[in-house]
Amino acid sequence: MGGRSGSWLGGALAVVLVGLLVAIGLVMSSRDAVDEPLTAAQQDVAAAARAEALAFLTVDHQDMDPLVEAVLAGATGEFAEEYRSQRDTLVSEAERTEAVSTPEVVALGVGDQDDDAATVLVAANSTVTNTGTDARGEVRYYRLRMRLVREGGRWLTSDVEFVR
Incomplete structure (x- = not known):
């Protein structure tokens, strides 16, 4: 045994x-x-997502109009409509609080992607100053799930969602 x-x-x-x-x-x-490394198709969608994330998170209470226009230039569908409808509120709130936000994308990953749609996860940090912070500002950590669609040969953001 x-x-x-x-x-x-x-x-x-x-x-x-x-x-x-x-x-x-x-x-x-x-x-x-x-x-x-990312494929060429992934690089295209990643570049568009990076640009839109930076535009979306950038704030300068002294000159908001070009910043809002930059977001809208990379937006489409419901995201563009919602952002456009909130434009006056965004600008007045940035001015009221003297807000400045300077973001950087620290990581980005392309998820599901086909010829016409993609999901991109973006990790960005932003140094924010406003009437509620000291002069050095505060670092804020953002995690975004972005949905992009191809329209007219360009990748445009159709949805942005903050995730944990």
């Missing part, structure tokens, strides 16, 4: 070892996939 339990234990250890090797291989291959 000692031989059988020893061979059973050896077989079980072999199965566990093979399982670990397979798991390590899967982790390594998925890591490599994350590190691969």
Whole structure:
């Protein structure tokens, strides 16, 4: 009986070892996939998402009109309509609070994408100053899920959602 339990234990250890090797291989291959450069199609949508995220998060109470126009230039559909309808409120609130927001995109990932639509996740940090902050400002961390659609050969943002 000692031989059988020893061979059973050896077989079980072999199965566990093979399982670990397979798991390590899967982790390594998925890591490599994350590190691969974006395809040309992904680069196009990523560039459009980056530009729109920066435009959307940039605020300067002293000159809001070109900033609002920059957002609208990269927007379409319901997002464009909603942003346009909130324009006066956005501008007056920025002026009232003397707001300035200077963003940077720190990470970006292209999710689902086909020829006409894509989802992009954007991580951006922004230094914000206003009447409620000290002169140095506060860093705010934004995570956005952006939906883009291709219209007239351009990628335009159709939806922006703050995510956690």
